[in-house]
Amino acid sequence: MRASLIQIAVNPDESVDARRRRAAALVRDESASDLVVLPELWPVGAFAYEAFATDAEPLRGPTYEAMAAAAADAGVWLHAGSFVERDGEALYNTSLVFSPGGELVCSYRKIHRFGFDQGEAVLMSAGSELVVAPHPELPFGLATCYDLRFPELFRGLVDAGAAAFVIPAGWPERRREHWSLLARARAVENQAYVLACGTAGAHAGVEQAGHSVVVDPWGEVLAEAGRTEEVLTVTLDPERVPETRASFPALKDRVLGPRAPH
Template sequence: MKKKMALIQMDVTYGDPKVNFARVSKWVMDAASTGADIIVLPELWDTGYDLERLDVLADKDAKATTEFLSDLAKQLNVVIIGGSVAEESKDGMKNTMLVIDRNGELIQTYSKLHLFQLMDEHLHLVEGHDAADFELEGVPSAGFICYDIRFPEWLRKSAVNGAKVMYVVAEWPKPRIDHWRVLLQARAIENQCYVVACNRVGADPKNEFGGMSLVVDPWGEIVAEGGSEEKMVLAEIDLNKVDDVRQQIPIFRDRREERY
């Protein structure tokens, strides 16, 4: 089984959801015109890291954002891994991923578990609780947000549950972009799965972001890679490769869970 991916490595206008919604609409339509099956957006594409104003910027229960992405997915017959958005929930403000299928149905949400203190997330956001495991057109998959990839045990949990594709959305800062690349390759190798990772570019008042969106195969080889500029990163993945690699080196069979 093969799937065509389009990663939207876009800049994000700080604190202006209206502008960002318009830009995402154009990017998604352009991506659909390439024949992409699955379109991936970056982290907090709606507001950027304007965390101090989430009380006026965040989307109540992510309702408006879900409707917006659902309409696009249904109209264009594509799956949208909707990056993440600022959600005002009953528990507080969350950084939430939305996964929308071709029918415009919301099939999974995931609120970021690991809050990044260096960018003050812990001061403005509440963490999520549940893993983002889901089945996407017959493919076991999982979603993660940025800082999550520094916690291999969190991603391994989804791999043990059968995930063949891990989607990562991020606003990863440029000063540590080398870590981004190495960590994503490591997560792909150790979990013998595809990692599809979309990072934004550009800057906000406090940070510069590195781009370098990646699609990594189960051997850790880079299938496609973005640079540091705004662009659409296209790639085709072959899901049969996951099974082949897992048969050649059966790490899941050889795990010793009773020891760790």
């Protein structure tokens, strides 16, 4: 199967509406792919804290409508990155996954909020549910940016049936080495594909790392982007996951933590 990660640039001079239209056009351009991925909080920027409340949307708001239409037009599975969702008085960092028909398959509210008692950590509420998108060839678990630092989340996704992880992010350039290291670690320890899609440009003055990356279940980097806006496309073999888990069955030796029943 063919997957495309759209490492879109967040330009402060571009309006949210204009970027939404541009992102939809980029998705439509990837009609040859089976799965298309956008990054974290691309409508507003992951560090544009002052815009969170003003640009927040309901779940089925403008971003939902634009991405549902783009997925249907392109005929692709679309992980539409994340946006600021408003639910009553609460804000969430929410990801949406659409089917090739444009139907909402699932959504995920980011569990681990970044900021150490400031920024996202205080402005947004935390999600609480693990989510696996039921892609027919490669079921993928949903995680977002800072979630990448918490391996127990990914173990839970494996127990829920994930053969891959899709991780949109707004990861800063100054911690880019952590991004690359953790993406490979999550792939190796869970024997799963990792599709980690970052942004280019700057979010509220915070330079972004870019370097979207696709890692296979053995930890090999299949493709990696640079720092500027680009589309990273790679071919995945879904059989690689069960083959890796069978040839090196480390997951069966787990002792600590919950496991799915045999």
